[in-house]
Amino acid sequence: MSHIEDNIVRAGFSLPLPAVPAGFYLPALRQGDMVYTSGQLPLKDGRLVEPGGKGKVNEINQQDAATAAGAALLNALSAVKFLIGSLDAVERIVKLTVYVASESYFSGQHLVANGASSLLVEFFGEKGRHVRSAVGVAELPLDASVELELIVACNPSPKPE
Amino acid sequence: MSHIEDNIVRAGFSLPLPAVPAGFYLPALRQGDMVYTSGQLPLKDGRLVEPGGKGKVNEINQQDAATAAGAALLNALSAVKFLIGSLDAVERIVKLTVYVASESYFSGQHLVANGASSLLVEFFGEKGRHVRSAVGVAELPLDASVELELIVACNPSPKPE
Amino acid sequence: MSHIEDNIVRAGFSLPLPAVPAGFYLPALRQGDMVYTSGQLPLKDGRLVEPGGKGKVNEINQQDAATAAGAALLNALSAVKFLIGSLDAVERIVKLTVYVASESYFSGQHLVANGASSLLVEFFGEKGRHVRSAVGVAELPLDASVELELIVACNPSPKPE
Numbered sequence: 024m025s026h027i028e029d030n031i032v033r034a035g036f037s038l039p040l041p042a043v044p045a046g047f048y049l050p051a052l053r054q055g056d057m058v059y060t061s062g063q064l065p066l067k068d069g070r071l072v073e074p075g076g077k078g079k080v081n082e083i084n085q086q087d088a089a090t091a092a093g094a095a096l097l098n099a100l101s102a103v104k105f106l107i108g109s110l111d112a113v114e115r116i117v118k119l120t121v122y123v124a125s126e127s128y129f130s131g132q133h134l135v136a137n138g139a140s141s142l143l144v145e146f147f148g149e150k151g152r153h154v155r156s157a158v159g160v161a162e163l164p165l166d167a168s169v170e171l172e173l174i175v176a177c178n179p180s181p182k183p184e
Numbered sequence: 185m186s187h188i189e190d191n192i193v194r195a196g197f198s199l200p201l202p203a204v205p206a207g208f209y210l211p212a213l214r215q216g217d218m219v220y221t222s223g224q225l226p227l228k229d230g231r232l233v234e235p236g237g238k239g240k241v242n243e244i245n246q247q248d249a250a251t252a253a254g255a256a257l258l259n260a261l262s263a264v265k266f267l268i269g270s271l272d273a274v275e276r277i278v279k280l281t282v283y284v285a286s287e288s289y290f291s292g293q294h295l296v297a298n299g300a301s302s303l304l305v306e307f308f309g310e311k312g313r314h315v316r317s318a319v320g321v322a323e324l325p326l327d328a329s330v331e332l333e334l335i336v337a338c339n340p341s342p343k344p345e
Numbered sequence: 346m347s348h349i350e351d352n353i354v355r356a357g358f359s360l361p362l363p364a365v366p367a368g369f370y371l372p373a374l375r376q377g378d379m380v381y382t383s384g385q386l387p388l389k390d391g392r393l394v395e396p397g398g399k400g401k402v403n404e405i406n407q408q409d410a411a412t413a414a415g416a417a418l419l420n421a422l423s424a425v426k427f428l429i430g431s432l433d434a435v436e437r438i439v440k441l442t443v444y445v446a447s448e449s450y451f452s453g454q455h456l457v458a459n460g461a462s463s464l465l466v467e468f469f470g471e472k473g474r475h476v477r478s479a480v481g482v483a484e485l486p487l488d489a490s491v492e493l494e495l496i497v498a499c500n501p502s503p504k505p506e
Binding site for chain 2: 050055
């Protein structure tokens, strides 16, 4: 097991199997040394995680939504791993964008996003410190509470292709 | 006509003339081998396409909005073409971000976005498979139903500059 | 003082001190020759600027929100400066994304975003012309009216690291 995946397991999580690519787009894509992921939902075994993964976020359920953001992040990292072979080939977590389906007057999107940001630092250490935007959107696909995307820099050609 | 533009015409579409750059920003910009577009609206001849290009999206008009997403995509591709000279110089469609002006409880943003994603694959084949985020926003400029932006990788220096 | 900072002062503005990095993420990050900023709010001395920096935007307060977008931009430029040493090392402003917390039926997000776009051109001249997306979101962290992020290309190694 890779060093980073070891950190993930030690933190009490596991990397899900990668999603089957939907028709027209890919879970992740490499261009040069940059990997971009698609927007990832807090899905586990094909369903939105409960509690927290479904519906609009407010002051009451924001902690559950933060946990759901962690689940979405694991899907993003899984997509990266299956593209580049190992999370140890990640040179830097560059950028995280977090969209939070927000009820009117809920303005704690940054707290929900911390559910993903904190894991990046826990898993990757200094390499996990990233730039981030967190915004409150009206609705997300499948009525998900959170959608997030990653940009990651990886080492040149970590495996022969 | 270029190979890709031939595909566009064969699919029953045509590439619009590029938008006149608005004051402070550009329709598309090249940095190294990456081309970024501005957010593109489903405008045709200066107006939001009807039906589907205007107003908030719900279960009733989502198919029209998907068609409008295709119109916005053509504007994005037009901006790319007039920047780099030919769509045949596109090496890879990297990333598509689709913002859908959504009525409360509409959660089919991914279906609206497919109206653009499907065309990318139809026009560019395997090079058209991209990563994508689709989110439901509150409002868009001009009361548009859809706004989308592209990141594209292109061949080094496709034309002398 | 740098040439660009001179332009900023001549335009009647000043670059704020950089924000103290919050726990898990960074105000800005350099990867190769690209600098990405986190989403920046219209904060000044730790508070949302008034008027215009707080609450949802509509036809009445859109000009104030445009001014607030300028305040958020100054925070973004400050983050870039303290990362790369000088704004004179900016080769190109590449991309600006502006999220506007919008009341229902307000569709002037592009006018709010112009409050930042216009300054980029005023400060950087031709290098300041960028691609841009402006969207209307439901809510933003801290009930801010505007959040924006920048992607900037900079000269190779402007300072020894």
